Amino acid sequence: MDLAAETATLDSRRPAETDAPAGRVVVRAIVAGIGGYLPERIVGNDELSRTVDTSDSWIRERTGIHQRHIAQPHETCAFMATRAAQAALADAGAAPGDVDAILLATATPDQAFPATALRVQAALGCGGFGFDLSAACSGFIYALSMGDLLIRSGQARGVLVIGAEVYSRIMNWQDRGTCVLFGDGAGAVFLRAGTGEGTGADRGILSTHLHADGKLGDILYVDGAVGRADKPGHLVMNGKEVFRHAVVRLSGAVDEALAANGMDHAAVDWLVPHQANMRIVDAIAKRLALPVERVVVTIDRHANTSAASIPLALAEAHADGRLQRGQVVLLSALGGGLTWGSALIRL
Numbered sequence: 524m525d526l527a528a529e530t531a532t533l534d535s536r537r538p539a540e541t542d543a544p545a546g547r548v549v550v551r552a553i554v555a556g557i558g559g560y561l562p563e564r565i566v567g568n569d570e571l572s573r574t575v576d577t578s579d580s581w582i583r584e585r586t587g588i589h590q591r592h593i594a595q596p597h598e599t600c601a602f603m604a605t606r607a608a609q610a611a612l613a614d615a616g617a618a619p620g621d622v623d624a625i626l627l628a629t630a631t632p633d634q635a636f637p638a639t640a641l642r643v644q645a646a647l648g649c650g651g652f653g654f655d656l657s658a659a660c661s662g663f664i665y666a667l668s669m670g671d672l673l674i675r676s677g678q679a680r681g682v683l684v685i686g687a688e689v690y691s692r693i694m695n696w697q698d699r700g701t702c703v704l705f706g707d708g709a710g711a712v713f714l715r716a717g718t719g720e721g722t723g724a725d726r727g728i729l730s731t732h733l734h735a736d737g738k739l740g741d742i743l744y745v746d747g748a749v750g751r752a753d754k755p756g757h758l759v760m761n762g763k764e765v766f767r768h769a770v771v772r773l774s775g776a777v778d779e780a781l782a783a784n785g786m787d788h789a790a791v792d793w794l795v796p797h798q799a800n801m802r803i804v805d806a807i808a809k810r811l812a813l814p815v816e817r818v819v820v821t822i823d824r825h826a827n828t829s830a831a832s833i834p835l836a837l838a839e840a841h842a843d844g845r846l847q848r849g850q851v852v853l854l855s856a857l858g859g860g861l862t863w864g865s866a867l868i869r870l
């Protein structure tokens with residue numbers, strides 16, 4: 524079989540159950556609980572402008588960022604992921620024994636191995652299995668998609684999906700083009716197996732779409748790795764190129780999600796995009812004709828927390844009562860790789 528053709532087919536395939544005839548009972552991954560954790564230390568733009576040649580007004584105007592949370596030494600990826608997971612389990616009224624799998628999206632794990640997911644497993648006292656997943660800022664959508672598959676295949680009935688990042692540890696703090704953009708944090712959702720009829724009226728994850736183009740790997744990357752003692756690595760970015768791709772690919776991803784579910788833009792109650800730049804968020808909202816009041820925005824206070832940004836935004840909007848059962852939530856993200864994708868969920 525032609526591999527390129529097969530990959531393209533897999534990229535855009537609708538989940539099997541959305542094709543199920545009405546009346547048939549299908550398994551759905553229901554978002555049962557949501558939680559987040561942000562480091563205590565807040566660093567405002569003015570504080571950064573004392574160490575690097577930038578200004579509060581430049582950062583606000585070009586990105587929408589006012590401040591970011593920066594982890595202290597004890598706030599490791601595993602520490603923050605555990606706090607977020609505990610909050611998600613408590614929100615779901617679930618116990619550690621209900622967790623069959625932990626999927627943790629991160630580019631900044633505590634150790635090369637064991638997987639940070641397993642440090643979280645030990646801290647929570649769960650059984651089952653777990654692993655880390657690397658897809659940069661799209662990591663949470665990728666992990667959510669894998670969690671959905673585990674539940675729909677019957678391999679797991681309860682899955683913790685976590686995005687946790689300490690990008691402050693891979694920043695070049697002399698590079699004003701990148702260090703002002705990122706922050707640290709963790710967010711988690713607990714997925715629980717439920718049932719539906721295979722229609723868009725079901726609760727749960729209605730679809731996920733994942734994409735990647737490795738040929739674009741050099742516009743956003745870390746120039747080292749834990750396996751290279753001489754170079755643990757710093758984040759490097761061609762901001763203009765990433766911006767250009769972000770608007771095009773994210774717009775495509777939201778259109779794809781709606782088309783796969785036979786839904787119109789008007790069906791979306793909340794857009795929860797990856798929080799990289801307010802100008803990118805505005806462009807996607809405009810394309811969906813969604814007023815900004817229906818877009819969950821945290822970039823002003825969190826900056827870009829990579830794989831943690833979407834679950835942290837979900838946690839905030841859930842905690843303040845914006846997210847309500849039955850609503851349709853559209854998630855979309857783009858990150859280094861390039862990776863990008865979307866998820867459509869009915870809460």
Ligand SMILES: CC(C)(COP(=O)(O)OP(=O)(O)OC[C@H]1O[C@@H](n2cnc3c(N)ncnc32)[C@H](O)[C@@H]1OP(=O)(O)O)[C@@H](O)C(=O)NCCC(=O)NCCS
Nearest residue numbers: 577578581585660699700703762763765766799800857858
């Ligand atoms: C990074 C980004 C904010 C830069 O904005 P921009 O409008 O493209 O700005 P430019 O890169 O053209 O830089 C314009 C000027 O500002 C300067 N500049 C860059 N960062 C600066 C900062 N923090 N403070 C002050 N000036 C800065 C540049 O050096 C340049 O100066 P010059 O004109 O004298 O050469 C923007 O490109 C962006 O957000 N890209 C996407 C990033 C992203 O989303 N990454 C994560 C994806 S997951």
